[in-house]
Amino acid sequence: MARPREFDMDEATERAMALFWSGGYEDVSLADLLEGMQLSRGSLYKAYGEKHAVWLAALDLYDHRVVQPTAAALSDVAAGSGLVRLARFLDAPAAAVRTGDDRRGCFLCNAAVDRAASDGDTRERVLSMFLNIEHGIRLALADVAADHGWPPAVVDKKAKTTLAVYVGLRVLVRAGTALDTIDTITAAHLETLSEIPQPS
Numbered sequence: 001m002a003r004p005r006e007f008d009m010d011e012a013t014e015r016a017m018a019l020f021w022s023g024g025y026e027d028v029s030l031a032d033l034l035e036g037m038q039l040s041r042g043s044l045y046k047a048y049g050e051k052h053a054v055w056l057a058a059l060d061l062y063d064h065r066v067v068q069p070t071a072a073a074l075s076d077v078a079a080g081s082g083l084v085r086l087a088r089f090l091d092a093p094a095a096a097v098r099t100g101d102d103r104r105g106c107f108l109c110n111a112a113v114d115r116a117a118s119d120g121d122t123r124e125r126v127l128s129m130f131l132n133i134e135h136g137i138r139l140a141l142a143d144v145a146a147d148h149g150w151p152p153a154v155v156d157k158k159a160k161t162t163l164a165v166y167v168g169l170r171v172l173v174r175a176g177t178a179l180d181t182i183d184t185i186t187a188a189h190l191e192t193l194s195e196i197p198q199p200s
Contacts, residue, residue, distance in 0.1 A: 009047060010061070012037045017058035021107040024114045025055055052121075059125045062107045067129045074136030082143030086162065087190055089137070093169040094182045105174030109167050134163045144193060158193060165189045 019028045019036045030051055034041060037054075048054045074085050096102040104110075108129050115122040138159045145155050169182055 007039065007043065007047075012039060012047070013054070013057045013061045016054050017061055017107065020055060020058050021062075021104050021110065024110065026114070052119075055115075056121055056125070059107070059111060059122065063125065063129050063132075067108060067132055071132045071136035074133070075139035077143075082140040083190070083194060085140045086137070086193060087186075089140075090162070090166060090169065090186045090190065093166070093173045094179055094186065097173060097179060097182075103173055103176065106167075106170040109170040110174065112167070113171065130163060130167075133166075134159055137162050141193070162189065162193070 015037045016033055019032055023032070028051075030041075033039075033051065033054060034044060037044065039047075044054070048057060070089070073079055074089055076085070079085055080088075093106070096104075108126060111122055112126045112130075116126045117123070138155060141150075141155050141158055141162075144150070150158075165185070169185060172182060172185075
């Protein structure tokens with residue numbers, strides 16, 4: 001009969017996520033994980049397998065804890081108009097710094113920059129999470145599209161652009177960009193979301 005696990009796997013994965021979020025995949029050693037997750041080498045290998053599996057578990061936890069709620073908030077019509085929801089979403093990178101001096105950026109965005117090009121498992125998860133967020137953006141834009149009579153092609157362009165701006169803001173925050181610059185970019189993009197496209 002197998003012995004019950006002597007630690008909470010979600011808590012251990014959350015600790016690993018914090019390490020990877022701050023340091024990236026390459027800079028977090030196995031020794032860092034063992035200390036940060038408060039696990040023995042045997043417990044880590046038995047529960048996860050190896051470092052890469054811990055990394056993927058951390059990404060999956062971020063998806064569950066952050067990405068899915070973000071997409072749900074964007075699509076929640078009870079949370080305000082589409083523009084209000086999009087403004088709240090785009091303000092999140094700067095808000096993290098203003099309220100908690102948190103310049104780690106977005107774990108998803110960091111993973112996209114650090115690992116997606118060289119790691120197929122990471123790339124698959126990153127693209128799936130980005131698509132989920134983009135879907136939420138589209139649902140938020142539906143309100144604006146109805147008001148302005150946007151065709152589907154305009155909604156598609158604005159959804160993709162908004163996702164790209166969000167990722168860029170997260171990267172800029174991690175790089176230490178001044179908040180007034182972040183706020184300027186955010187405000188400028190929000191203006192484009194309320195513009196009525198001119199006929200070509």
